[in-house]
Amino acid sequence: MPPKSDLPQGTLDLLILKTVAMGPVHGYAIGQRLQQVSQDVVQVPQGSMYPALHRLETRGYLAADWKLTDTGREAKFYRLTRKGRAQLETEAESWKRLAEAVGLILQVPEGAAE
C-alpha cells in the first residue's frame, strides 16, 4: 500500500467538485472514487467529507437530489451547479499554476542561489 498523504488546505473542495463534475454521485461514492482514481494516495477521512459537502451545498456550488440507487436504497446525489462549474474551473486553473510554480522551485539545483 502506497503511503497516504495529507491534503493541503482547500484541496478537498477542489477534488470533490472535480469528482462531482463527472456526474451525479452520492457521498460514499465520492470517497471511493477519490481513493480509486488517486490509486489510494488520497484518502479523505469520511468524517470530513460530509461537512465539506454541506459547505459546498450552502455556497451554491453543489445541488442535491434524493434518488434511488441500483440496490433500491434512497441516497442523496450531488451534482455540480453552474456556479460550481465556474468555481471548479478557477480553482483548477490556480491549482495548476501553483503546482507548476512549486515544480519550478523544486527544480532549482541546490547551491544555485550562491
Added chain:
Amino acid sequence: MSRWRHLWFRSRSEQQLEKELEFHLALHVDELIAQGYDPAEAQRLARLDLGGPEQVKEACRDSRGTRWLEDFVLDVRYAVRALRRQPGFSTVALLTLALGIGAATVMFTIVNGVLLKPLSYPEADRLVSLHEQTEFSTRFGNQWAFAYPNFLDVQRASRSLEMAAWRFSGGTFGSRGDAEYVSARQISAGLFSVLRLPPALGREFLPKEDTRGAAPAVILGQGFWRRRFAADPAVLGTSILFEGKPHTVVSIAPVGFRLDDEAVDVFTPLGQNTEPVMALRKAHPGINVVARLRPGATLEQSRAELSLLGSQLARQYPDSNTARSFVAAPLKPQVDDVRSTLWLLLGAAGLLLLIACANVASLLLVRAVARERELAMRVALGAGRARLIRQCLTESAVLGLAGGLSGLFLAAFGVRPFLYFWPGIMPRIEEIRLDWRVALAAVGVSLACGFLFGLMPALRAPARGLDRTLRAGGRTLAGASRRVHGGFVIVQLALAVVLLVSAGMLGRTLLRLSALDPGLNINNVLVTRMALSPSAVTEPGKMRSNWRDVLDRARQVPGVEAVSLVDTVPMREGNNQVGYSTVPGVIAPNDQNVALATSVTPEYLKVMGIALRQGRFFTDQDQLGGAPVVVIDEVLAQRAFPRQQAVGQHLWMPDLSDSALLVVGVVSHVRHWGPAVDDQASVRAQFYYPFAQVPDRFVRRWSELMSVAVRTSRSPLSVVEPLTNAVRGTTGDQVLYEIRTMEQLATSMLARQRFLLFLFGLFAGLALLLACIGIYGVMAYLTGRRVPEFGVRIAMGATAADLLRLVLKQGLAMIAAGVLLGLAAAWGAVRLLQHLVDGVQRTEPLTLLAMTGLLVAAALLATYVPARRASRIDPVGALRQD
C-alpha cells in the same frame, strides 16, 4: 437564503442529514461484510471510520453557517425560561422598563408627529412659503405677510412658482334665529391645486370666481359640512347665507384639511374681498402665500426670480415697494411655540428611562452574582467566554424587548390623555399617532436599554477566579461588585435629583408668577368677540351706531356693572405695535419707541380694574373731530417723559393720526403678555386711544377686531345667555363668539408652566420611587451577603446599634455621592429650564435644599429597613450559614 431555509426546515434537514449518514454507514458495512467481517464488527468499524455520527452531524451543521441562529433561538428560549423561573424579579423589571419606555414613547410619539414628520402634502419638499421683507422686518427678525396687489403681480410674472394665497377671516353663517359665527378663510383660486389636495367633492374656485364682482361662492370645510349639513352631498350647488349674502356651495374641502392649524368652516374667494385696504401695497392687511416649485425649477432659481420681480415692482411703485423684497423658504410646519416644551418633556422622560435602566441593571447584577456559581460551572464544562456573554446579553435583550413591547402598549393608551391635558392647541395634532417610526424607535430603544443594563452583568459572567467561585459556593463578594452596585445606585439618585430639582424650580416659578400683580382685576370679567350684523358692516356710520347700541343694550343686562369695547384683550392673542415719538416728524422705527396700542371705549378702566394714576380717562366727549387724545401707562410715561409730568404732553404716532396726540392720563401697567412673559416682552410700553376717534376708513377693520368686555356683579358666565340675547340687534344676526372670562385667560397664560410642573412632578415622583426601590434592593442584597460577617461581629461584642450604624453609613455614602453628582447636573438642568421656560429664575437654594432633603429622607428610609433587619439577626444562625 438557504441558511434561512435550513433554519426554517430545521427538523427536515436534520432528518435528511441522518438519512444521508445512515446510507453511508450501510454501504460501508455492506462492503466490510463482503470483505469477510462479521456484521457486528463491520458496524463497529464503519462507525469508527466515520468518526462518530454525532460529531459529523455537528460539523455539518457548523458548515451550513446557521449555527449562530440556532444558538440564538436556543438562547432566547433559555432566557424566557429563566425569566419565568423568577416571576418576582421579572415582574419588577418588566414594570420598571414598561414605565420608562412607555413614558419615553408617549413623548416620542408626539415629538415625531409634531416636530419630525414632514408635512403631509404630496411632494411637500417642493412647497415654499413666500414673505415680504423690508428694512423694518429685517431689523425685528420677523417676516411680513404679502400685500394682495404684490401677490397678484408676482403670481402673474413668476415662471418658477405656482402660487396661491389665503387670508384669515370669519363671519356669520345663517340668518335671524340660527345665526352662528364661523371661522373662515378667503383663499385664492389655485390653493388646493398648489397643495395637490383636490376637494373631497366638487371643484375648487375658478379663476373667474376669484375676482371682484363675481357671483359669491363658498367651499365648506369637512367638519362644518358634517355638523351643519349631516354630510349631505346634495348641498353642492345650493345657496347658503354667509355674511348675510347668498353664496353658492361649489365644493367640500379635502378631508383633514387645515389652514393655520385650524379646521376651517367656510372658504370664500380671496379676490371677492372688496375692502379698500386690500388694494394697498403699504399698511395692508397681509395675506399668507404658499407656492410650489414648477417642474424642473429649483429653490435658487425661484429666489433669483423673486428678487428680480421685487426690484421691478420697486421701480414701478417707489412709494410702497422701495426696499421691499420677496423671499422664499421651504414650507415648514409652524410649531415653534411648542418645540422647546416637547423637547424638554422628551428629555425628562429620557432621564426617567435611564433611571429605569439603572434600576433593572442593578437588579440583574444582583442576579448575576447569585448565578456566578452556575456560570462558573458552565465555564468549567467548556463553555466559551463569548458564548456566556452572548447568553447573558440575550437574556437582557429579551427582557428589554418585553419591556419595550409593554411600554409601547402603555404608550398606545397614554397619548390621548396626554393630548387632552395639553395646554392650548397642539399644532399638527392630526399627525400624532403611533406609527412604524415610533414602534421602530421604541423597539430600538428597548433593545439598546437591554444591552445597556445587560452589559455589566454579562461582562462579569465569565467567572473571574473560577476555582475560587466554585469553592466558595457562590457566596463570595468581590469589592468590584460592590462598587458597581454602588455606581448604579449613585447614578439613579443623581438622575432623580435632577428631575426633583427641575420639578421644584417649576413649582417655585408657578408660585411666584401666580403671586405677581397682573395690573388689572381679573375677577368677574367676561370678554367675548362679536360679529356685527352683516347688514351693518357697510358704512362707518352704521357700524358706529350699532356698536353704541350694543354697549347700551349690554349695560341693561342684570348683573352687568360696566361694559367696554377693546381691540387687544390682555393675555389673549393680539398685538398691535405702534411707533411713537415725543417730537414731530418721521420716526425711525426701533424697539425703543414702539408701544402696544389698544383702542377702547370710556368704561374700559372700570371693566378691567386698571388703576388711574394721573389725569383722566376717556369720556364720551372724546370724539372724531375733537382733539385726538391718548392715555399712556406708567412704563410709557417713564420712557417718553422721564422726570416730567406726562399729562398735558404730546405724542406723535404717524400710524394712528397725522396730528399730535394729547396725553390726558396715566394708568398702571398691565401684564399684557401674561405674568411670565411680560417682563421679557420686547414691547412693554402701552397706550390707549378712544375707539370713537378711529377714522372712518378704519372702522370696518377695527370692527372685526373689537371684543366686548363686561364687568359683572355675579359670576360672569351667568350673564352669557342674557348678554347674547341682548346684543343680537334688530336684525337678530349679531353673534358673540370666543366667550372667555379674564380668569380663564390669566390661567391659560400659566398653563404651560403648570403642565410642565405636572409632568415633571410626575416624572420626579416616579424617579424618586424607582431610586428608592433601587437603593433598597441593593442595600438589602449587600447586607444579606454580609450576614455571616455580622454574625461574627455580634459574637465579638458588637451591639445592634453598631450594626445599624455600619449599614446606614454604607448607604449614606452612596446617597451623598448621588446627591452631589445630581446637584451638579441639576445646576445645568435649571440653566436649560431658565432658557426654555418663561419665568424660571436662577437656582434658588431653598428649592435645592427642599428637594434634595426630600430625596435624602426617602433614600435613608429605604436604607433603614435592610439596616434594621441586619441589626436584628440571630448570631448563631448567621454563623451557621458559612
